[in-house]
Amino acid sequence: MEESISLKEIFGVIKKRLLLIMAITLGAAVVAAVISYFVLTPTYESSSQFIVNQSQQQDPNVQYNVNDIRANVEIINTYNVIIKSPAILEEVIEELGLSYSAGKLSENINVSNAENSQVVTVTATDENPVAAVDIANTTVAVFQDRIQEFMNVDNVSILTEAQLSPNPSPVAPNPVLNIAIAIVLGVMIGVGIAFLLEYLDNSITTEDDIDKHLGLPVLGVISIISEEDVRGNHMAFQANRTKRGGFNAAQKKSV
Structure with missing residues (x-):
């Protein structure tokens, strides 16, 4: 026989176990706040932008056509791989005296570009805001010096250098977001436990x-x-x- 439950019964179960649901929700929010503020280490980001073109035209009167720009956009994916390669990052580590490997540094660097854009953005993440700025600027500088060894490129222009703000704010963790997610999960878990307890309760009361x-x-x-x-x-x-x-x-x- 197929059983059904009405909205009245649902609200009745929630009302009956309301204190349990509130306790679980509050506990989840407190745990998320403690982890966000006291356990997780804050991380900072800093970005530097540059634009890359292939070898400059010998004749200054000859303008780039659409195909040249399209080729430059398509080859940016190759530049992204080169930037995060050990050939570039090992030199960055040596110049800055970093204590971790090229593989670890690669995880802390993100290279991206807007759609159909020749502008490349290098974003560095680190627990120290000063180190994040240095890593972003040094990575772009090393790429600018060594790109000619790998490709026929001699026109790398830096558009924006990474700079340290007076009061840098961490990008992670986000305590407000973490607490909000914990509250939602706490309510869901609390309601689920309430219905589970009600399902397991075989006592006859009414x-x-x-x-x-x-x-x-x-x-x-x-x-x-x-x-x-x-x-x-x-x-x-x-x-x-x-x-x-x-x-x-x-x-x-x-x-």
């Missing part, structure tokens, strides 16, 4: 549970009466009885 699980009709309901309710009702009954008949067994008639 008349509907008797009809649903046992298939038996409900003949009557016995309410739970505490001792305080019994005592309170008994005292109220005695007071009402005295008012109605004027008789109280606890009182003695004086002679």
